[in-house]
Structure formats: C-alpha cells, structure tokens
Amino acid sequence: MTAPRNVPQKPALEGLEAKWDEIWEADGTYRFDRTATRDQVYSIDTPPPTVSGSLHVGHIFSYTHTDTLARFHRMRGKQVYYPMGWDDNGLPTERRVQNYFGVRCDPSLPYDPDFQPPDEPGKDQLPISRRNFVELCVQLTATDEQAFEELWRRLGLSIDWSLTYATIDERSRRASQRAFLRNLARGEAYQSEAPSLWDVTFRTAVAQAELEDRERPGAYHRLAFHLSDGADLPIDTTRPELLAACVAVVAHPDDQRYQPLFGQTITTPLFKAAVPMVAHTLADPEKGTGAAMICTFGDTTDVTWWRELNLPVRAIVDRGGRIVADAPEGIDPAPYAEIAGRTIHGAQQRTVELLKESGELIGEPRAITHPVKFFEKGQRPLEIVTSRQWYIRNGGRDPALRDALIERGRKLDWVPEHMRVRYENWVGGLNGDWLISRQRFFGVPFPIWYPLDADGQPDYDHPVAADEASLPVDPSSETPSGYTEDQRDQPGGFTADPDVMDTWATSSLSPQIACYWEDDPDLFERTFPMDLRPQAHEIIRTWLFATVTRAHFEHGGLPWSTAAISGWVLDPDRKKMSKSKGNVVTPMDTLETFGADALRYWASSGRPGTDTAFEEGQMKVGRRLAVKILNASRFVLGQEPAADAQPTETLDRALLSRLADLIDDATAAFDKGDYARALEGTETSFWSFTDDYLELVKNRAYGGRGGPAGESARYTLETALTAYLKLFAPFLPYVTEEVWSWWQQGSVHRSGWPVGAELRAAAGDVNPEAAAVAADALREIRRIKSDAKVRLATTVTTATVTDTAERLAILEQVADDVADAGRCRELLTAVGPELSVTAELETETAA
C-alpha cells in the first residue's frame, strides 16, 4: 500500500517553494472541478488588489488568512472555487501611468498608432490621445499583475490561476455594463444634474464613500451683512471667497435673536446682493454668530439648505477650482471682476482685501483648525460643482431601500461579528444615492449615447442604451443602432456618453464577474452566491456595501453568506503600515529572508479582524516550526510499522485520544473562520508531541523492547504524524507537502482533513491523562539532571516517583517508557500528596 520511503538525510526548507509551486501547477492541485454541484463547492470572492498600488506585508497578511480557509475547505472535500482578480481599472492606474511615462490624457487628440512613450518621463507631461493613454494603462498593469502573481505563488496561495480576471478586461466590462443597463431599465440607476462633490485636481465627481475629513487650518472671518434699516448683521465664515455665491442668510427657527429678521431681505457686503433671511433647523445657534451665509456651494449643508429652501443658484467655482469669468446675476460686477479667474486661494485673499477696504470685515480673522472634506486620493479640498452624473440608488434617499439593505447585512455572517456595526452605521448615515460616473479615461464606459437635436444639443432624457448582446461597447468608437457613424456629434445625430464608471461600480460586481454571470450560466449555477468574501474593514462602506447593493437589485439576495474582515498590519509603533508613512517592508524581501511557511505562520497567528504587529520574531518562530516538522518527520519515518500494527500501549492510545480532541477543536475553530485558534492548538500539541511523546517512545519505536509494543509505537508515530501534517497543511503548505511526499502518494492538500472519531476509535478506552502523567514524570527526571548540571543522557540508577495513588496507577502503565526516556535502570514509586521525584545519578566515568 505505502510507497517506498524516500526520507532525506539532511532535510531543508531551501528550494521547497520553487519545487512545489511548479508541481502544484503541473498537477493542477488547486484546479477547480466544475462538475461539482453547488453544495459541493466552496467559492471565494477574492479581493482584486489594486495592481498600481505597492505590494506590502498587509497583502500577505490578509490573503494568507483566506488561503488557510480555502485549504481547510478543500481538505474537507469541497471543490474550492478560488479565482484571483486584478483591480487595474480607475484613477490609481491613471495616476501611475502619468508618473511612470510622463504623459497625460487629452481626449481631444487623435489616436497615434505609432506612439511610443518617452524613455524617461520629461519635465512636462506629454499630452496623448485617450486611446494611446488607455493602451499605456493596459501595458503597465500587465507588468504589475505579473509582480503580484509572482508574490502570490511564492506565498503559496492555492489559487486556481486559470480563473483570473481583471476589472478592466472584456468580461468585467461586459458584466459592468450589463448590470448598469439592467439597473437603468429597472429604475435603479438614473441621471441627474445636481450639485455634487468635485475634485478640482482630477476634475471628476467623487462619491460619498470616497471622502475623508482632514484637519486643516482656516480662519473665521466676521463679515458685516446689512439689514434694510441700515444696521449690520455680523456673520462668521471660513470661506469669504464664496461671498459672491451667497444666496441667503440662515439661522435656527428658534433663535430669538433672529426671529424678527426671518423673511426680511439682507444685503451682502461687497457684492450688494439682496438675499433672503431664512430659517432652518440645521443652523446651529452655537456656531459663530448663529447666522450663516448660504453659498452655492460651500459644503454639503449648503446643498441641503439650497434644496430644502428652494434657493437660486449663484455658482462661481469652475471645474478646475477657479472663479468663473462672468459674474452671476444679481451681484455687483465690479468687485467680482477682481476675483474672476483666480484660484480659490487667490480669490479668498483678494476678497478679504476688498472687505477690509470697504470696512465690512469686522475685526481680524481668527485662525482655527477644522475638518475639511477631501477625496481620499486627492490633495486639494473638494468643491461642490453642479454637473450631470449617473447615480445608483442605495437607500440614501429611500428609507425602505435603506432598511432592506440593512436587513441584508443582518443576514450575512460577519467574522468577527462586531464588524456588522460598521456596515449598519454607514448605511444608516447615507445622505444621497451612489454617484458612479467619473469624468476620467481609464475605466468602463457607460454603454449609452444621446440623440442630438437640430441644434446639436443632447437629449439627456432619451438616452440610447446598447443592446446587451453587443456588450462590451465603447460608445465613443461604436455606433448605436439606428444611426450611422457619420452622424456622430452632428446635429440630428448622436453623441456618446463621455464618462466612465467609478472602479467600485465594477468591483461591486466581483462575485458576478468571478462566477461568469450570464457568460457561463452553468458555472454560475455551481458557484453563486459565493461562500466567502474576505476583505479589509476600511472598505466595508465601499466594496462590501456596493456589492450587497448590486446583488440585492440583480439577484434579490446576498452575494455571499460570510464576510471575513481582516485587520491591519501595524508597525512596532502601532501605526498602520502604509507607504506614506515610509515604514513599509517589501514583502518579497521578507519572503526571501524567512520563507513562505514562516511568513504564513506569522500571518496566521493574527486573529480574524484583529490588527497585528509586524514582528520578525514570529516569523523566526514559524521558520523554526517548519524545520522542526522536517526533523521530527525524518525521525518518525525512519522506521516503518508492520501492515497489521495496532496501538496496544497505554501511552500510544492516550496520545491518539488527545489527538482526536485536537482535531475536533481545530475543525470547530476553522468552521467558525478562526484559523488562528486552529493553528495555536495544533502548534502547542505538536511541540508536546516532539518534546515528550517522541522522547518517551524513541527506544521502543526503534526496537528497544521489540514485539507488539514496538509496532504500537511505530503505528502511533506514523498515525500522529499524518494527522499533524494535515492539520498544519493550511498554514505551512510547503513543508507539509514536502514531508508528505517522502512516503505518500498525491498531495497532502488533496488528502482528506483528519477525522477525530477515527483516532478516538483506534485509541479505544484509555485515560488520556496517561500522556500527561508520563510527560510530568519525565520532566522531573530532566529537572534533576539539569539541576545537577549533567548530560540528559546520564544514567539514573534508581528513580523514585512519589505521587497520588490515582496517578501512580496510571504511571504503572507507562513506566517502561518513562524509564527508557529518563535512562533509569530502576523506577520505583511511592504514594504521596503530589508529584515529586528523587533519583540517584550514576557517576560519570572520566572520558
């Protein structure tokens, strides 16, 4: 039955990664068997890493967690559907291409088929056509993806590499456009011209989920507004440059100071605009003077006031963050000419100067620090600009939908459980629908055209959608049905929607993309909804929520049953590791230094959802464990049990019994997603196996006493080793596979997960305490030798073990093994209150 044994003399970890990566690939060890039915499948919605981002140990950390679960379920007999995606779509790639090649996209330029990027990026970015730009994006991401794949393979992720996708590839674009068209047809997607948050650097709209607050220095400026009776109304503002955009003054309806003013007309300083005094509960009597100017638009509260109070628009900031050239209606154009064309900053300086000159600045500006909204990837504060954008409903303005989506979150299994709260917080706090259009270039285009009227104006109310069968389409180069290409951008013809979808609009469909939604209905049937979504906690509000929303609309259910949220890797100062902080360790270097198994050991010791310190000490421990497995295995496999060997000795059966408990514990932990607990238990047990059990049976196993007792030891050693290798396999795939190959056929990763009941049956009726009693006695004998500062091999002429009668009865059954391991010629016992050992050591003869 067993293969010939091939145990190396001097086993080592070096070279195992390259060797087994190649064999696993050649043997298709992790290949998905698509004949499996849904109940036999465990499918994983792997996070597609942003390939333009840098690789860091945080990736190793969380992807290892997922891989341990994948390997566990595979060993339990599931067909694991474990694809890998690349998120190459979107702004990070654009930015990287700009910097890497020194180019920028100018959509007005024609395509140059012979274009070659400069060898070195020049001082000024070279303008190139959109198509040339996108080609560079594709070229660069291909390189990035290779680096990621190399890392993942080296790390030993058991991914089926035949199942990769990229968020910009044809299948993703098709799924993304198809899902959008269906959202549109069902009324879940819509277009609206409305004020929205706008990044003036990237010149694109951004979504609520992509905002972050940053503390910024600012200053309160107290401005003198004028009442009709000539009195002044002081108002504080941090944005005096928006004075020209002021459309009203607001105060809280209950604010006694302003009761008489509500409904009156106020004159703004400098620009002399007549604006109404209005009341709204969002006005905070505690802030500033209690009265605030409403501008179109200084912040999101302005938008709320503007909408709810039906105020006019007086927009002055353009899409590049400058003051527009022409003064809005109703204000004095003379001072406006002084700020027109300036940047926000310049306009603020000039406005303040003018206010000082006119005497309408009261006192000096008072410096403060306040939170300002930024695009998370941006460098300049967001402005609010009115533009036409696509939205997908997400409950932000529909309580029934919001409740339905919160309910979906409650049906999801969260690991750890408390992460659910973040989801509910976010969904509960939404204040608008999901803005998915971006005024960018490298992304999935909207599959939409607009008819042009006789004047060449687009009819946005009657968009022409692409046919599903034609997807994916690029509306800027393909023609809608019913038109000819020469009608493009001609009066009476058509024009393409110029925007692309935000990257989350595509990655929110990762389960559908990964499972070949509509492209391969048979495969989809076998894999969707998926079992596991592993991801980081900071993107619960984006990726997780958006994915739930899309599946809610498209499938009326959850996209997966479990969400496993990983923590962060912290540097020793307890700060999140990130590139900007300059404390990132290159993962490939770390892999070279410690080895994949060691790194995986460190990663696996981080509890689900818990932030974990980057600690080289743990990696050294992992490496030592791997080496220990090699050496202990070499010892165990040095002798072969007879085919009919049975565990007859008490010590052996006690070991098997404890091993059965370990297997049950590890299995239960894994079932709950707690890989770390499974590892910890296995590791603790394994060290006691090598330190105690191995020493106790060494002599017996190698024929010291001969007969069935030796067979029992050899049988038990091999049975235990087999179980340990399987238990360790999800964590240390390389060393376990290597040892497995010394005497077994096939891959340990395709061998079954151990079953506690089988070992328990083999152990029979035994007191598992026997293993501990033997180990305790041996430890006491070692202590005596250690205290006497003699070699552990020193012979004991007579040892006397004192212990309770109960424990001595157990010791009786394992006494020969204890005597062997302790090198005791004679082992006596005496009843006493607790364990103690005395021993007479044989005098060392001089060498």
Add this chain to the structure above:
RNA sequence: GGGCGCGUAGCUCAGAUGGCAAGAGCGCUUCCCUUACAAGGAAGAGGCCGGGGGUUCGAGUCCCUCCGCGCCCACCA
C-alpha cells in the same frame, strides 16, 4: 459629538458559555553536542490581568464608572 474595538509577564499575543493555585512564544538566566533537529535541546526566573466600585461561594472573564490607545462615522458657517 455618536459608535466599535483594545488595554494580561520587558516584547508580541492566547485566555469560548465565570472555577486560574494566571498561559505561550520571543527576550533573559543556568545547563547540555542525547544516534530527528546546535539556525538545536533541557530546566528556570519573571504578572496587585489599566484604576475604582459592584454582582457572585468564586471575576482576567459579567455589570457600572473613570483613565489611556486605536479605528469608524458626524451638518466644514
């Protein structure tokens, strides 16, 4: 301002439904080349379990409160 999480040996962390006379590894001390392993092995020292109250026969584990740290969210006048 609201919410979540964390605070256990010098360091990194375990301690599931309360029973612990408090654990692991690293580091530290002492000893040992024992025929699986000296990039090893054996033995050992080291904690008012953040502070204060409470519930209980019994609390690191439950409740209250305070302190410190981290994160998420919040309408930026």
